[in-house]
Amino acid sequence: MTLRDGLTNAEMARFSEDGFLLLGRFVDDEQLAVLRGIYDQMLARDLGDRLLGTTSDGTAVSLVQVPKPEKLFPELWQTSYFSRSRRLASQLLETPEEELEGVSHLIHKQAMTGRDTPWHQDDACWLAPEFQTYEPRAVTIWIALDDATTTSGCMSFIPGSHTRTARHVFIDDESAFVMVADPATESALQCPMRAGEASIHHCRTVHYAGANTSDRQRRAWALEFYASPVPRSEPDPRTWLPEMRERMARRADLRLI
Structure with missing residues (x-):
């Protein structure tokens, strides 16, 4: 199997315009099995943070995120998944590979009750x-470890949203997670993927993943790469950050994160 090892000039231009790309098959079956094995070990240790919710009929739903699994499994940074992801990030961020910082997290949506991931921008959650x-200058490579379908929680993106400022609100009265208040969903593209396929998006691209209403789990892995930030032409007040810090501190005290 020939796997992607770089981006064409046309793909670079499309990413610059849309803020995301679908990469097709990104890991072979052998590495997919390795990633699934590590993923399941992390879930079995119950190390993740839960994002809770309730559907309109009262069903309790949630998703689990496990931050920085590479801390427990440093061999992840030796995989071709990591090295090829860093190569693509280097191209898009126009930064040498060795100058990029990487971090990953797992996202798990259990069968039938895996909640949606609200419309959001990744950089809205960064507290610095x-x-x-x-x-900020960063990209995320998102890989499906199971088929991500329209019923199991595939990704959706709003093309061009990485170039615009968004208004953010908290998803509920307790969570520290913020979502885009008024996403332009009429232009959104839903992007089902087969297991082993991946996408890459800009840290400001507005995106969403639906609830898992299927009878199969949906496992996914997100790997982020950061380059040095550049000065803004105008300051961004990021007005939600003080309350986000307070909520995170409160949840930490309650052992909710």
Whole structure:
């Protein structure tokens, strides 16, 4: 199997315009099995953070995120998944590979009750005060470890949304997770993927993943790469950050994160 090892000039231009790309098959069956094995070990240890919710009929739903699994499994950074992801990030961020910082997290949506991931921008959750005056530069490679279908929670993206400022609100009264208040969903593209396929998106691209209403789990892995931020032309007040910090501290005290 020939796997992607770089982007064409046309793909680079499309990413610049849309803020995301579908990469097709990204890992072979052998590495997919390795990633699934590590993933399931992490879930079995119950190390993740839960994002809770309730459907209109009162059903309790949730998803689990496990941050930085590479801390427990450093061999992840030796996989071709990591090395090829970093190569693509280097191209898009125009930064040498060795100057990029990487971090990953797992996202698990259990069968039937795996909740949706609200419309959001990744960089809205970053607490560093420098991002009020500096523009972050980062991309995320998202890989499906199971088929991600329209019923199991595939990704959706809003093309071009990485170039615009969004208004953010908290998803509920307790969570520290913020979502885009008024996403332009009429232009959104739903992107089903087969197991082993991947996408890549800009840290400001507005995206969403639906609930898992299927009878199979949906496992996914997100790998982020960061380059040095650049000065903003105008400051971004990021008005939600003080309350986000308070909510995170409160949830930590309650052992909810």
